[in-house]
Amino acid sequence: MNGAVQLPLDLADLSVAASGDSLVRRTVLPSGVRILSERVPGARSATVGYWVAVGSRDEAPGTFGSTHFLEHLLFKGTPTRSALDIAVSFDAVGGEHNAMTAKEYTCYYARVQDRDLPMAVEVIADMLTSSLLDEEEFETERGVIVEELAMADDDPSDVASERLFEAVFGTHPLGWPIGGSAETIGAATRDGVWNHYRANYRAQDLVVTVAGAVDHDELVAGVERALVAAKWDLSIEGDPVERRAATGTLIERGSPLVVVQRPIEQANVLLGVGGIPSTDPRRSTMAVLNSAFGGGMSSRLFQEVREKRGLAYSVYSFSPSYSDAGLFGIYAGCSPAKLEQVCDIMLSEFALLAKDGITEDELARAVGQLSGASALALEDSDTRMSRLGRSEITLGEFADLDESLRRLALVTVDDVRELAVDLAARPLSIAAVGTIDESVLAGLSTIN
Known part of the structure; x- marks a missing residue:
């Protein structure tokens, strides 16, 4: 194929x-x-x-x-x-x-x-x-x-x-x-x-x-x-429903900061900006960016926040996408006393990503991680069934494993940096749950 x-x-x-x-x-x-x-x-x-x-x-x-x-x-x-x-x-x-x-x-x-x-x-x-x-x-x-x-x-x-x-x-x-x-x-x-x-x-x-x-x-x-x-009359001809419009939707941020006070041991914090739609041609680039930045144990977030400083057990990034919009987010769970430091590191690391991009080694590692994960996932018929469903309902195209790997291999360090620059310029929102000092988060308004 x-x-x-x-x-x-x-x-x-x-x-x-x-x-x-x-x-x-x-x-x-x-x-x-x-x-x-x-x-x-x-x-x-x-x-x-x-x-x-x-x-x-x-x-x-x-x-x-x-x-x-x-x-x-x-x-x-x-x-x-x-x-x-x-x-x-x-x-x-x-x-x-x-x-x-x-x-x-x-x-x-x-x-x-x-x-x-x-x-x-x-x-x-x-x-x-x-x-x-x-x-x-x-x-x-x-x-x-x-x-x-x-x-x-x-x-x-x-x-x-x-x-x-x-x-x-x-x-x-x-x-x-x-x-x-x-x-x-x-x-x-x-x-x-x-x-x-x-x-x-x-x-x-x-x-x-x-x-x-x-x-x-x-x-x-x-x-x-x-x-x-079931008494469905299949003799009545009809066209399948049209797929959702794939053009990007302008998202107006709802709030820069939402805090839910809870008497728990950790502060759970999420930083997020608007992402890219499912059909955006940069979706392979987004996958590489997410992997290199916060998608595994060798990622920048994991290394900087957990391995080097021991500030959190769980820290990662994620990038859900939909027909006309998406989200790019960063999560960490940490002690309330370390919340400000953790947020500063996460934002500064992303700003650095937008400024300097990733290295060729990071690119190769991210592509390798995504390629292997994709191949392993397709050992499961559940994953293949879901791929067919999303292909038909959202994407309007079917890409097999070889095509997916080909697209990943085309991603460059410049592609990743350009996408990071785009994301970093978007309005930042913060959501946090725990015993939170809101003043710690109130001053974090942008990624830059």
Whole structure:
């Protein structure tokens, strides 16, 4: 495979020989359902995912958390299967099944032996298309989600992360919490979630991806049978929903500083700026920058903050990206007495990165780390399944391992420095949780 393969929405069939002798195939049904598979030689298991391109950013104000609420409810039973029946289907064959709600999509997935793949395709299709959203189950699950939110609220790093997204993205939907709050979940109604379900879980919204031991033609036939059994009329032609606009969105910072006072031993601090979108041509450069700066034990942050000075146990950088925006962040957990020193080091190290860039040795090390990590991750069918889903929903192209490594190899030290200069000039936001002296952080307004 030479270069990335484009995934136009109006192309009904596609077949690609990818790295490692895997075979990637894609079928777009007349109804708009998209089905992608990656057959991996020698695999004896497969992971299947059912995706819809709706996430927390698509919710209306006042309904925050409804997408995640719905994700929970689809496990609670259909006209032909109870919640226990769904659980037993996978437990009885040693399979794993779960779901995830993100800011731009929701995915229901399972990993099973190859012989059990038809069952997994059928059961998840039934869940996704025919959920009852029973009133009693709705109220039961409301309590479960409130407890889930309370558990996350007990984790100071989770709290700091949520506050950083709010601080960086402001009123932009990417700043909204995926799970909502106890208040919005308490106010959610069954009718509201039902309307959300019916509006976004349609043939033209659905993407099915499978990786591992899979026969594409059998997969397509199985998906069609399952959807027809659910009374979806696949004879009605429809175009797949358009992908989100990939043009960068101007982000207006929400706040320069957010502090949550908690009587805990550590100060959890996050420094962040707007990043780059998922489709930005500099995404390989961002991966290298992140790796060299704070992505491993040999990174600058780890060496300067932990190894040389012993100021923190956990310190790293991260760079989530979305269709039209992104975030670049730095995290550290340290004693409140060391907070100012740690923040000064993190900011000065990034300013130095923007000023002088990285060395050729650092570049080679980062590319090696990313290359190896990518290859190892693809030993897992879950990773391959997710790659197919993100390729179809967000990127509009499929890049195999060879293409990903080729792109990494093209990154130069000048590319990294130029991106660092761009990031360093963006408005800085700080989120901290712990016993915090706000005056320590109030003067940190820029990376420079």
